[in-house]
Amino acid sequence: MSGNLLRTKKHLNAILILGFAFAATQSFGQDTLAGNYPLLSIKSGNHVIKSVVTVKGKLDIEAGAKIELIEPGVIVCEGAVNMNGDLNNKIEIFGKTNMEGMGMVIRGLDSTSNSNIDIKNVTFRNLQLPLFFDFGWKRAGVNISDNYFINNIGKVSIIQVLNPPFNFNLDSSYIDFKVKNNIFSGNNAALYFEDLKSDHINFEISNNAIVGNNVYGFKNYNISTNVLYGRVDQLFSRFNPKIENNSFAFNYLVDNITDTVVHLANFGVYGTDKTIDFKNNYLGSTNKAVIQKSIYDQTLNYNAPKVEFEPFLSTPSENNPSHVFEINNLDNSYLQDTLIIKDPLKGLVLKSNATLNYAKAKFSYTYFKDDSSLKKVDTTLTYDVQPDGNSTKLTVTKNVNAAKKIGYYNIGDIIDAKGGFVPEVKVGYIAYLNDLRRRKLLAELMKDKKKEDSLKLPPPPADSIKNQFQKIEAPQKSRFEFGIYTGLAIFNGTISQSSLFSNDKNLFNGININYTIFSNISASMTIASFKLSNSDANSNNNEQQARGMSFVTSMLGISTSVNYDFVDNRLYTKARKIRPSIGIGLDVNSFSPSGIYNGVEYKLQPLGTGGQLIDSTKKAYSSLALGYFFNFKIKYQINRLNSVGLHMSIHKSMSDYLDDVGPDLYPSADKIMKSKVENKDVALYFSNPTSRNVVGQYRNSPNSAKDGFINFGIFYSRRLFK
Amino acid sequence: MVYFIQEDYLNKMKIKNTILLIMLFSSILVTIGCSKTVPKTQLEFQKELLAGTGSYLNTERTWQLDSAILNGSNVLLTTNQKSYKKTYTFDGAYNDTDKYSGKWEINTLNKLKETIIYKTTNSQDSTVYDIVLINSVQLSLSKKSANGQIIVYAFKITN
Numbered sequence: 001m002s003g004n005l006l007r008t009k010k011h012l013n014a015i016l017i018l019g020f021a022f023a024a025t026q027s028f029g030q031d032t033l034a035g036n037y038p039l040l041s042i043k044s045g046n047h048v049i050k051s052v053v054t055v056k057g058k059l060d061i062e063a064g065a066k067i068e069l070i071e072p073g074v075i076v077c078e079g080a081v082n083m084n085g086d087l088n089n090k091i092e093i094f095g096k097t098n099m100e101g102m103g104m105v106i107r108g109l110d111s112t113s114n115s116n117i118d119i120k121n122v123t124f125r126n127l128q129l130p131l132f133f134d135f136g137w138k139r140a141g142v143n144i145s146d147n148y149f150i151n152n153i154g155k156v157s158i159i160q161v162l163n164p165p166f167n168f169n170l171d172s173s174y175i176d177f178k179v180k181n182n183i184f185s186g187n188n189a190a191l192y193f194e195d196l197k198s199d200h201i202n203f204e205i206s207n208n209a210i211v212g213n214n215v216y217g218f219k220n221y222n223i224s225t226n227v228l229y230g231r232v233d234q235l236f237s238r239f240n241p242k243i244e245n246n247s248f249a250f251n252y253l254v255d256n257i258t259d260t261v262v263h264l265a266n267f268g269v270y271g272t273d274k275t276i277d278f279k280n281n282y283l284g285s286t287n288k289a290v291i292q293k294s295i296y297d298q299t300l301n302y303n304a305p306k307v308e309f310e311p312f313l314s315t316p317s318e319n320n321p322s323h324v325f326e327i328n329n330l331d332n333s334y335l336q337d338t339l340i341i342k343d344p345l346k347g348l349v350l351k352s353n354a355t356l357n358y359a360k361a362k363f364s365y366t367y368f369k370d371d372s373s374l375k376k377v378d379t380t381l382t383y384d385v386q387p388d389g390n391s392t393k394l395t396v397t398k399n400v401n402a403a404k405k406i407g408y409y410n411i412g413d414i415i416d417a418k419g420g421f422v423p424e425v426k427v428g429y430i431a432y433l434n435d436l437r438r439r440k441l442l443a444e445l446m447k448d449k450k451k452e453d454s455l456k457l458p459p460p461p462a463d464s465i466k467n468q469f470q471k472i473e474a475p476q477k478s479r480f481e482f483g484i485y486t487g488l489a490i491f492n493g494t495i496s497q498s499s500l501f502s503n504d505k506n507l508f509n510g511i512n513i514n515y516t517i518f519s520n521i522s523a524s525m526t527i528a529s530f531k532l533s534n535s536d537a538n539s540n541n542n543e544q545q546a547r548g549m550s551f552v553t554s555m556l557g558i559s560t561s562v563n564y565d566f567v568d569n570r571l572y573t574k575a576r577k578i579r580p581s582i583g584i585g586l587d588v589n590s591f592s593p594s595g596i597y598n599g600v601e602y603k604l605q606p607l608g609t610g611g612q613l614i615d616s617t618k619k620a621y622s623s624l625a626l627g628y629f630f631n632f633k634i635k636y637q638i639n640r641l642n643s644v645g646l647h648m649s650i651h652k653s654m655s656d657y658l659d660d661v662g663p664d665l666y667p668s669a670d671k672i673m674k675s676k677v678e679n680k681d682v683a684l685y686f687s688n689p690t691s692r693n694v695v696g697q698y699r700n701s702p703n704s705a706k707d708g709f710i711n712f713g714i715f716y717s718r719r720l721f722k
Numbered sequence: 723m724v725y726f727i728q729e730d731y732l733n734k735m736k737i738k739n740t741i742l743l744i745m746l747f748s749s750i751l752v753t754i755g756c757s758k759t760v761p762k763t764q765l766e767f768q769k770e771l772l773a774g775t776g777s778y779l780n781t782e783r784t785w786q787l788d789s790a791i792l793n794g795s796n797v798l799l800t801t802n803q804k805s806y807k808k809t810y811t812f813d814g815a816y817n818d819t820d821k822y823s824g825k826w827e828i829n830t831l832n833k834l835k836e837t838i839i840y841k842t843t844n845s846q847d848s849t850v851y852d853i854v855l856i857n858s859v860q861l862s863l864s865k866k867s868a869n870g871q872i873i874v875y876a877f878k879i880t881n
Contacts, residue, residue: 504757505756507756536777542779543778545777545779546778546779548777548780552759596761597767598764598767599764644741669859673859681858684858684859685857690774691783691858691881692779692780714749
């Protein structure tokens, strides 16, 4: 009994877990739709479409459904469509950013004679072609009302309606096609109707707000580069389109190539008819001449019908979807849409067709940082709102852009009294786009110029001292470069011969820190350890051979130098990987010459081989020597951080005793014998290794050369920080 | 187009390889190019102190008698005796102011063997000295005479 109870409990638990999992999926999961459906009902919630979804029969979409279309996602409807969202629970059909899906296609003849297309309270955004009535489509009626068509990226159409396949003479049926109370805003394309005047479609386009759209085209303003356009032919006589009580504002033709505003672009018409009624619409202005500029008709093309737009509305109707239709200065004077904004505005007056709610509105100001670059600054302004019926005064309480560069204002997230969407408002955007274009051209020119420069070899010489001392904006730590040096050291002085490479060559090792000061100037410090040695026996000078001296000394030196870099330190281009530099500097070296006597090495300085210790007027030389040097480097930049290269530096020492042989007379052997020098034999030997009769001669004869040395070799260096 | 890209790539690779080769050779040169000092043996060094290295103007050394000690006592030298000189040449030849000539050898450290060659009879007479002291200016040689007495000759350089 108890076992049965336990089992039942287990089953109940499993059912509960499954139930939770199902609920979670329903709440947070998303449903991917694909393929063909005889009928399709899309419930409230998230859905994804990544391919073609064809619905042969009725498509039903519930309020609250959110359908994401990912390229090449499209919904093809071959039957009735019923999309009824609620005012506060809309249906959303939207494209995925950067992979925007197509939209909805209405096609084919529906076998059900009374099937309708009913699209209400739907948001279409970020799509390529939200609604496309394909050629040969036919339904009993179409009602597109209370929808938002916003920020759709496609440049073909927002709504495109091609002709249905009616028999011209025999078929008396027709389609009622209503487009009412919709908002079209922030789109890149137009509403296109193949035949606005038709015997088989009765168009009613009314009470829409068509605001702030940019129709993409080319520089020339024509029929199709208007936010609403179509044909009006004499061939048809049955239904004249009813286009009234719409509000057209801030709609422009934008050039495809330059992304700049070309022209106002409200309505375009063509065909054989003489006229078309376009009365009782608000057309963005109260000035007839301005309105006329936004219409493409007989005025511009003699073969096109004349658009009868008078009387026009001076303000949009309150029944239209809420929107701002006019922007004024604080003194209520008209604010030109071409205004160049360099000085910050103190405020704006926005005129709307209904009372708007600015409580959550975002008032932003975007401006360029400098005169020519693409760098821009986005700022959010603080402001006061003073509503006055349908006119609202926004006073900016904190100004920005002290640099007075071109910018524009954007006021978004405005809502209407019912919480509905209100198109955003832009001020100074036309001038901003023009300046943006100028800057893009400049940037492209600069890019081309740099590319051209980098191909020129060898690098051109710097044109002025000023250029070489240009400041570097790079962070301090990125200016440091650390290097490891190795190579050979060759002594060049008293005990050496004129042919440099016949002298002894010893290993040279060093570490180096380089610091970039200006564009072409850098400073470096090197700590080096090396040996110097040589012997008169190597000399091809008989006198030196007869002298028979030799030495070896360990050197430890610190040197600092200032270098001129032939290639600008700020540049890193693949064409300038080889970077030569020259420099001068000072060094200090510790040295201690020694020699071998009877198989034993002796330090020579304490022996006073020049007689320093037998003459009270003399003292042993210092084992620290100051010096100066010239250096040359050729660096090969492997990449931005690493480089290898060849180096050479020529050093001259202030001391003549690097080799222990200075300008001293040969000391008397007797005096050395009588001196307090510990190793007299050794001192005697090194004072005159060949025991020549050298009375009155100097030890550094015959060449009396100043001591120095040359270091050369290879190096590897690296910037530790970017 | 592909050909040019390929050619450009190959050129770049060529430059890179050349630079790497230069670096490699340089590092090899650095490693093997350093001078190496081989110290002379004591024997060689003694020979050089005695007779010079053979380099220019250093082919022989002449030592003049300065003093003599017989069984630990100074011997009073005559002026004639004080002008006595021995000349050792780096190639092993020997002569002195008494008109003797011959050859010298140091086969063992501190053992100088002088061989007088009599030209007329072509006979030879060898003497082995102990080198008591030698430096670049002083030379002391000692010899045990036939009667068992030890005599030390001190020479100074006269080059």
